[in-house]
Amino acid sequence: MPCMTLEATALSKVARDLAGQGRRLVLPVREGPELFYREGADPEALDLSTLPKNSIKEFLFPKCERVLTYRQRGNDVDVEDVTPAVGPTVIFCARPCDAASLPVVEPLWNWDYKDKFFNLRRENTLIVAYACRQAPEEACFCVSVGLSPSSEQGADVLLCPLDEHRVAVKFLTDAGRQVQAVFEAYKTGEADDAALDAFSQEGAASLAHRKKLDKVKGWLDTHFEDPLWEEKTFPCIGCGTCTFLCPTCHCFDIQDESVFDGGSRLKSWDGCQFSLFTLHTSGHNPRGVQSQRYRQRILHKYSIYPSKFGKILCTGCGRCVAHCPVNLSLYDVVATAQERAEKGE
Numbered sequence: 001m002p003c004m005t006l007e008a009t010a011l012s013k014v015a016r017d018l019a020g021q022g023r024r025l026v027l028p029v030r031e032g033p034e035l036f037y038r039e040g041a042d043p044e045a046l047d048l049s050t051l052p053k054n055s056i057k058e059f060l061f062p063k064c065e066r067v068l069t070y071r072q073r074g075n076d077v078d079v080e081d082v083t084p085a086v087g088p089t090v091i092f093c094a095r096p097c098d099a100a101s102l103p104v105v106e107p108l109w110n111w112d113y114k115d116k117f118f119n120l121r122r123e124n125t126l127i128v129a130y131a132c133r134q135a136p137e138e139a140c141f142c143v144s145v146g147l148s149p150s151s152e153q154g155a156d157v158l159l160c161p162l163d164e165h166r167v168a169v170k171f172l173t174d175a176g177r178q179v180q181a182v183f184e185a186y187k188t189g190e191a192d193d194a195a196l197d198a199f200s201q202e203g204a205a206s207l208a209h210r211k212k213l214d215k216v217k218g219w220l221d222t223h224f225e226d227p228l229w230e231e232k233t234f235p236c237i238g239c240g241t242c243t244f245l246c247p248t249c250h251c252f253d254i255q256d257e258s259v260f261d262g263g264s265r266l267k268s269w270d271g272c273q274f275s276l277f278t279l280h281t282s283g284h285n286p287r288g289v290q291s292q293r294y295r296q297r298i299l300h301k302y303s304i305y306p307s308k309f310g311k312i313l314c315t316g317c318g319r320c321v322a323h324c325p326v327n328l329s330l331y332d333v334v335a336t337a338q339e340r341a342e343k344g345e
Helices: 010-018 101-105 116-123 180-184 193-205 216-221 228-233 241-245 288-308 330-343
Strands: 003-007 024-031 032-041 064-073 075-081 089-095 127-130 157-161 166-171 186-190 253-257 262-269
Touching: 003 010, 003 180, 010 024, 010 089, 010 166, 010 180, 032 288, 116 127, 116 216, 157 193, 166 186, 166 193, 216 330, 228 288, 288 330
Parallel strands: 024 089, 089 127, 127 157
Antiparallel strands: 003 166, 003 186, 024 032, 064 075, 064 262, 157 166, 253 262
């Protein structure tokens, strides 16, 4: 079915119009040598040259937020839950690997406890994704985990840049169709299925060198103890860059901050790569060396989470590879596991 096209130069106008409807606007902009998703940036500064360094998760799962407040009155303590002030949001030109992270993590936030903080933000967030004509970064490997540079998962609207000047628009959900009029104001033509198929094939071809990681789970399930962990992960310094940039990592810590007779309970990002993450009060640490912590990250993403929720906890964005300060590649580790599984090792 043909879909509308508009000029690439109209995208900033569409973003401004969506924000003009009362939505918080998040979009990728350049800050020095890097791109970042930022809230409140000028739509004219929209930059689609590559993958932003941060993911979109911080706009649904903030780095730190208050979950309750308390105050002591004599021998009593008054506790008040915090309801986040959440308004309509549009994340404009999110890359498919970021959009796809949302259906991956949604089961987690609604498993044994329904997290109102994440769910309220998700219900109020419109995702306008921007497909990749070619892999934007050398580290990308979305095809390895069942996605593609033009994946539709998690998106309400998908923008496909057919060439330097023309962008096709696909409305995927009811929420996306509700803003169709905003895009139609800038419509210049239509694209047929053949053009869209050619676009998708070009993106997939740019990642044809990436392995399919369909045997990794089976290998991990039988190789908890293996020389690979020390061989491959020895350079890791436990900085946590990979976990904080990852769109699907979701570990957090709960801490109380008190002032005199009252205070707040805070939920803040944490990471399994930190040496204190599993440290017991007794002083014992069940993951006492870094290779064990890196092994846990791989096992969680490619074995434990799939066993529980049926989804790989990774969208192949490659940020953990591109921004690791010691050039440790998660893809190299899991690709090696895939190769060994294929050889029966």
